[in-house]
Amino acid sequence: MQASELIEKYTKGERQFSGLNLANVNLVSADLIEIVLDEANLQGAQLLFSYLNRAKLSGANLGDADLSGASLNQADLGNANLRQAELHGTSLVGTNLQDTDFTLAKLIDANLLGADLRRADLRGAILKGACLRGANLRQEKKNEFTNLQGADLSFADLRGALMKGANLCQANLSGANLQDANLRGANLKLANLCGANLTGAILTEVDLTGAEMIAANLQNINLVRANLSRAELTKIDAQGALLAHAVMTQANLSQANLSQTRLNHANLGRANLSYADLRESDLVETFFARANLLGANLSQANLTRAELVGANLTGVNFQGATMPDGRIHD
DSSP states (O other): OOHHHHHHHHHTTOOBOTTOBOTTOBOTTOBOTTOBOTTOBOTTOBOTTOBOTTOBOTTOBOTTOBOTTOBOTTOBOTTOBOTTOBOTTOBOTTOBOTTOBOTTOBOTTOBOTTOBOTTOBOTTOBOTTOBOTTOBOOOOBTTBOOBOTTOBOTTOBOTTOBOTTOBOTTOBOTTOBOTTOBOTTOBOTTOBOTTOBOTTOBOTTOBOTTOBOTTOBOTTOBOTTOBOTTOBOTTOBOTTOBOTTOBOTTOBOTTOBOTTOBOTTOBOTTOBOTTOBOTTOBOTTOBOTTOBOTTOBOTTOBOTTOBOTTOBOTTOBOTTOBOTTSOBOO
């Protein structure tokens, strides 16, 4: 079917166009609100600035299509193919994107506010500056998760996003706003979180092995039982964070602000804590074997039963701290 014929039929009130072959069709700026294109072939279609609000595109093929500036608010794109599609500035507010394939798609500055992205495949997708505030990316069943491996989410707005169990391995989240996001159990191995805002975020049991988080804001964050082994955490601000039972072996925490944190039972073996601020922190039974605490500030900290064997304690400030044997340091 040609674009002119489709538009003519739509104008006359027809809405059902499921299964049509519309490959490479030119529908730039077309007004197709509530159209039904389930299972349609729109490979390579030109849909720039088109109006597809509440459209039905379930299972549609939109691979390599250009949807830049288009409006698809509250549309249904469940199980659709958008591989390598262009969605620069596209509006997808409240859109159903469950099981949708966005592999290598470009979603720069796209608006995905409140969108449902459960089980979506976003491997290698570019979401730089995109709005995903309140979006649903959570895992509900084992081995059924939203896949963002290697995705570019730099400077994205992810405030309050549900990302429990999501795969963000090697993702770029530098400068992203993850305030109050739920990332419990998420895979963030080798992810880039430099300069990210994670205040109030939930990262319980998250895997941040080898992640880069230089100067990230982690104030009052929940990282209980998180794995931060070999993570780059230089100059992070984690004041008041919950890090009980966290694994931080060989992590670099140089000049980190860890004041008033709960690090009880945490494993900091061989970690670099040089010049870190650990004032008033709970370090009960924390493992510091072979850690570098050069010039660190542990004043007023509670080190009851902490393990300091082999640690570098040169220049450490222990004033008022409770030492491993229970005595108060002068």
